Amino acid sequence: MSAENLHISVLLQPAIDNLAIDPDGTYIDCTFGRGGHSGLILNHLSENGRLIAIDRDPTAIEAAKKYADDSRFLIEHHGFSELANIAVKHEITGKVDGILFDLGVSSPQLDVAERGFSFMNDGPLDMRMDTSKGQTAAQWLAHADVEDISWVLKTFGEEKLAWRIANAIVDAREETPIERTGQLAAIVKTAAPQPKLKKHPATRTFQAIRMYVNSELEQIEKALDASLSVLKPGGRLVVISFHSLEDRLVKQFMKKHSQGKQVPRGLPISEEELQKGKKLALVGKKQKPSKQEVDENIRSRSSVLRVAERLAD
Template sequence: MTTDTTPGMESDDGEVFRHRSVLLDQAVDYLVTDGSGRYVDATFGRGGHSRLILGRLSADGALLGIDKDPQAITVAKELAVADSRFCWYHGSFAELDQALVAQGWPQANGVLMDLGVSSPQLDDASRGFSFMRDGPLDMRMNPEQSPSAAEWLAGAEEHDIANVIFRYGEERFSRRIARLIVERRQEAPLETTRQLAALVAEAVPKKEKHKHPATRTFQAIRIFINRELEDLETGLREAVDRLAPGGRLVVISFHSLEDRLVKRFMRDLARGPKIPKGVPVTADQEQSGYRLVGKAFKASGQEIEDNVRARSAVMRVLERKAH
């Protein structure tokens, strides 16, 4: 397995957070089909995929990195100084069209999306993504945007909290959890990840083996706060609209909600337009302008052993036909 040797981000207390890009080689192998092409790393993170992509490009190639996390953009700026073929855009991949316009790129030869929260975000307690380390209940990928998880939980209606936890976390005890959140916030605000994790553990009557009871709730609130699925739907559409002929969209997802969305989107495009029976059409009109490349790709046993977060990763590839 090739791991990301990206220099880590340093926290306020001096701890360094390193990130291993999952399916690193496989993603770049399928993405880069033209060394002189223009590519987009739509989830730059700490630059693991970007550095490998740059290694596959000629002097005429170019790469745009996009990320909503200011810490990721700090790393991107350093890379842009070190390599003139690289440029960056601070924002969501839902703004991919806008990012390409800003660079004067009419099309891209490939777009890569590595979805979800990154290892440095999870491991940095101050970001509030994980219940494994106590920290402020934040969960924002871009801390410059509002609201934080704590702010939302402080004022949201009980039924809205329950719906978010059920929809984005597929948590069957969502109503019990929401009810207890509303009861407890009347006594004192929920401010830390440990407080929320303990509350959820108290509310959930049946525990799953080898899974913390707060796992689904934390996932759900994070997805909602960052508008992850809405951004994904928009980003996928903008990516395929901007793909050059022969260009590829490579997407790595880490939970079933993401993967189902990506799978349906790519499958429907590859199938082509739905034409009512009896409507006269030409053969060209029946054909799709896109094709699936391979099936779902998953991390190897060795990669999962080296990086436990790779166990749920699924990679899918869609290509815009050249003709």
């Protein structure tokens, strides 16, 4: 079975439902992946509707060719941090009815050993979402000092044994270059076995290095900020995140822009003035996958969906 066949879009129906799709509207799928969400959005659009997808993974761009004959669809080979520029290019700034983010790494990326995202199957230690540019995880580990490695593991992996693992990596590379996922996983497991953990001891290390190599949190911050100018009043922002660092960014962003002006308590100011700073309205509470979805796709268990609606300035 191919990686594409194995890919299951997480929170598929809730995400589409929360976009509240206007058949004649304009939508952006910021993480095309294998097109699960995009395909369902297109099913809801009329011939006047429009969907722009974004992905920085060349294999996703290749997968998008299945929609090449659909005049309502186009895809941009970029990171979603380019959202604002893409909107300008297509003259849709302030005109978009809905933006969808499905954050994190996709199943095909994890399952293909050559991509280097997972320690489950040995492969080259790459980890780049866009394999056409940037340094690989192996290249970064070859020159990063112990302080930098430790900081990355602690910051992006919330790894308590970051310093110990970082030292083990630096010691190991003096003997032989660390170029395979299996090598890195073995180094971490030996340095910090953590037998009480249900997950493999290298899980947090791989997550942290992947997030650093791909500048994932910076990409999210930039794209969320851009969404405010890209969405039209009433437009929906729908975000699916997969771990606490992503979800925290999304939660804080939506909370900040749904609260209006922050002024000292007791300061005489009208309700109208307070409301001026509000750019988003929260839509419902966060959603988690159903038990049935988790049973069918274990990778969905940590996912969280949050929704906000753009207010008029």
